[in-house]
Amino acid sequence: MSRDFNYRHLYYFWVVAKEGGVARGAERLGMAVQTVSTQVKELERELGFALFKPAGRKLALTEAGQAALQQAEQIFQLGEALPDIVRNAGTAPSMRLAVGISDSLPKLVVHRLMQSVLQTPNLQLRCQQNAFDELLADLALHRLDLVITDRPAPPNRNLKLYGHALGHSAVAWYAPDNLFAAACEGFPQSLAKVAVLLPSAQAALRLRLDQWFERQGIRPHVVGEFEDSALLKTFGANGMGVFPAAEMVHDELLSRYGVRWVGTCTGVEEYFYGISADKHVMHPLVQRLLPAPPEGRGRTPK
Incomplete structure (x- = not known):
């Protein structure tokens, strides 16, 4: 050259x-x-x-x-x-972190998963919520440092991505006061009669819920489907329907939304993943958020 x-x-x-x-x-x-x-x-x-x-x-x-x-x-x-x-060398030091969050991911869970970095001195956090594919595109272009989502990194030769399991949670059903008694009576078969809110088909949890309904022989009375998990909980808490949520944040659900626990969605769990891009130097806060160095899980085949 x-x-x-x-x-x-x-x-x-x-x-x-x-x-x-x-x-x-x-x-x-x-x-x-x-x-x-x-x-x-x-x-x-x-x-x-x-x-x-x-x-x-x-x-x-x-x-x-x-x-x-x-x-x-x-x-x-x-x-x-x-x-x-x-x-940063000429001003007060700061630590910037750009995180993409899937629409369907429970926001209370995201907050808990990010606890290890939220007390970082001079943290400048930017959270971007979007559809899964859009977030991966921004991650590949290094507009994001990390994507937190409900599914592992897809196998794609054009995207060098690493998937990291961040945790999982059992799922339970919660109800506002006006539907609590009806939801509890004969649960879970009561979900065929009482109004039910569900995540949309874009959420990884939806397929597991549909399979659970099939195993229970229940045709749920679905009155609403939501891509955004926080919106689902808001409508549910205001009396529209009974809804599923991760039990990991049970106490926060009860205190923030004023809902009541109906019963466990036995055999159904929600999984949480962090997806990072292939970088020469990984962001130090991303390293802190991830449970262990990448081991090739979710890496695109060569």
Whole structure:
């Protein structure tokens, strides 16, 4: 490689590779498609290897492109961190942490899972709630440091992700005062008569609940389905229906929502995972949140 190697060309290639195409890369960069395409071709000329190859209507990385992307990841991860490092060196030190949270995840559980970092001096925490796939995309682009969700990392060759089991909880049914007596009478068969609220099909817990109903021979009287777990509890607590929730936060549920415990959803558990991206240096607070170093669980196959 010559001394005149242009890191700007490498940056354009990195953005195009991360965005999955020249057009999307150009949009992120705020530049013309032709300009970005020319810069990437110039990088290929400097390196002496093609970095992309046609894949239908899209572009895919060549072997050389994959190697270049791995090096670019390290270079620009460190480069993106530079302004914060310099700023923090000249001002009061702070620790920034960006966490993505699945819509369906119980927020009281998330708060408990994050207890180990919440007392960090000068913590600047940013929490982003979104759908699972959207969070993984932001994680892959290093816009997030960690995703907390209700399912493990998916096997995907294009995303280098690690899944970490954070814990699990038994699930129980809770009711507002106006439905408590009816829900308790003949539980769990009472759930075929009393109004029931459930998480939407996007939640990993929903399938386990549906299977539990089938085993019990119950056709639940469902009056509402919610993607957001906090919204489900709010509507339930205000009298709309009986709802399932993680018993891990039983005391908080009773005190915050004023609901009452009806009975256990026997054999059903809710699982919680942390998903991190493949980084040269892992965020120290992410290390503290995770139970152990990654062991390849959830890592994309090579």
